Amino acid sequence: MSKYKDVELKAKNYYFDKWRGHEKRIQAFDEIVFVNRIGWNHIVHHPRRTLKDKIIRLKKLELARKVLETSSHYQTMEVRGKFYYYGIQAIMNDTRVKVIVTSKGPKGKKVLYSVMFKSLSKQKQKIINKQNEKLI
Numbered sequence: 246m247s248k249y250k251d252v253e254l255k256a257k258n259y260y261f262d263k264w265r266g267h268e269k270r271i272q273a274f275d276e277i278v279f280v281n282r283i284g285w286n287h288i289v290h291h292p293r294r295t296l297k298d299k300i301i302r303l304k305k306l307e308l309a310r311k312v313l314e315t316s317s318h319y320q321t322m323e324v325r326g327k328f329y330y331y332g333i334q335a336i337m338n339d340t341r342v343k344v345i346v347t348s349k350g351p352k353g354k355k356v357l358y359s360v361m362f363k364s365l366s367k368q369k370q371k372i373i374n375k376q377n378e379k380l381i
Contacts, residue, residue, distance in 0.1 A: 272318075281356060283356055284358050328349060345358040345359040
């Protein structure tokens with residue numbers, strides 16, 4: 246079995262067996278964000294996603310879950326027709342994590358849609374830490 250298939254199988258087991266069905270109430274929305282096939286298909290089967298990008302997203306699903314479950318608010322919101330897309334971002338372990346949640350209308354059921362990750366250089370991390378200290 247290829248390395249990618251191993252990563253995908255492990256991530257699929259986590260996503261569908263350990264996360265789906267065990268969703269928690271998310272403080273940012275004060276409601277449950279459901280994990281289902283919509284998010285999985287967007288992460289794994291998006292036609293423009295490179296193999297490297299898929300592997301990164303699949304390996305870090307647990308980090309995305311932690312960000313979603315611990316965030317107290319969302320930072321971005323975009324409306325495309327009748328669908329709302331909410332972005333929740335955090336920096337964890339020298340990685341910028343962005344989780345996208347979607348709903349049909351502002352009051353619709355919230356569903357995990359996508360996850361994105363970007364590593365930060367040590368220099369950028371130092372700058373962010375200094376800025377955060379000033380805010381605190």
